[in-house]
Amino acid sequence: MSSTFTRPLLVSMLVPLLLAAAPPPTAPASPQLEDVIPDTFSGVARVVAVGDVHGDVQALKEVLRLAGLINEKGRWSGGKTHLVQTGDIPDRGDHTREAFELLMRLEKEARAAGGRVHTLLGNHEVMNMLGDLRYVTPGELASFADQDPTPDAPGTQQGLNGHRAAYGLQGRYGRWLRTHPAVVRINDTLFVHGGVAPEVPAKTLTELNRWVKQDLFPGNPPGGATNPQGPLWFRGYALGEEESAAPALEAVLQRFGAKRMVMGHTTDRDGKIRMRCGGKAVFIDTGLSTGYGHHLAALEIRGGKLTALYKDGREELVAPTPVSGDQVSP
Known part of the structure; x- marks a missing residue:
């Protein structure tokens, strides 16, 4: 037989053998408590921060377009801008998964363009990861049904097993969320969901983020993700007397090398971004989702200038004079 015919025959026989001998593709390594998460960024020319989403992916898309970060097709158009989403993507709305998927994709697209997307942990992300489903809507829960092939038990809500799997340590969203910080510093600004209280047991952002993550990995002592004074829950700068809040905030900012703190978590029902403590506390949860009024902001x-972006235009934010007893209703 001619070698012209034997060579293809040998190749066709060898290829299946080589494929069978090849090691199977390895799954991504599980996130670990010890993993160091980047938390400090400098030299960033433009930062855009967006507050609580609560399952409203359309509102998220609208506000990202408003800020010039995505185009009409939903693709990253923000160049080297850093986007910070300060947590509370899930709960109270049916389209949490779509919002997760959007931000997961934008993370990659922004990096490729020289920008970044920082999706921070909020208290509602942690609640879902730890099985607290008080604020999960039926439609939201059902959307996770395909994440576990095990049928839901009779009499239970559709998607319960899938939700548990999705937010678990090996789940698509649980794995992703556990690689994200609770607090980042970009240039001279701290970004966090609730607020960093003076009592947090940390001198660095790495220590602070590790304290939060302790609750998200089994076998660890209680940490900051569930602590009422932890950075996902604290409201002292939003609701406390400004006379006491201002010096406490100043001490925290000095500890972590920042000039201001930007927070979500506490909704301002008038739909406006609010400042306190001489402009060192900035609150951006304006009620973005439809359930909270659909206030896009x-x-x-x-360049050190803070500007609120609204549907009806831009508004430069001017630091207010601290006022004693300035409070906001919860």
Whole structure:
């Protein structure tokens, strides 16, 4: 037989053998408590921060377009801008998964363009990861049904098993969320969901983020993700007397090398970004989702100037004079 015919025959016989001998593709390594998460970024020309989403992916898309970060097709168009989403993507709305998927994709697209997307942990992310489903809507829960092939038990809500799997340590969203910090510093600004209280047992952001993550990995002592004074829950700068809040905030900012703190978590029902403590506390949860009024707003920080971005235009934010007893209803 001619070698012209034997060579293809040998190749066709060898290829299946080589494929069978090849090691199977390895799954991504599980996130670990010890993993160091980047938490400090400098030299960023433009930062945009967006508050609580609560399952409303359309509102998220609208506000990202408003800020010039995505185009009409939903693709990253923000160049080297850093986007910070300050947590509370899930709960109270049916489209949490779509919001997760959007931000997961934008993370990659922004990095490729020289920008970044920082999706921070909020208290509602942690509640879902730890099985607290008080605020999960039926439609939201059902959307996770395909994440576990095990049928839900009779009499239970559709998607219960899938939700548990999705937010678990090996789940698509649980794995992703556990690789994200609770607090980041970009240039001279701290970004966090609730607020960093003076009592947090940390001198660095790495220590602070590790304290939060302790609750998300089994076998660890209680940490900051569930602590009422932890950075996902604390409201002292939003609701406390300004006379006491201002010096406490100043001490925290000095500890972590920042000039201001940007927070979500505490909704301002008038739909406006609010400042306290001489402009060192900035609150950006304006009720973005439809359930909270659909108040589209984003904070832009560029060249040290803070600007609120609204549907009806831009508004430069001027630091207010601290006022004793300035409070906001919960």
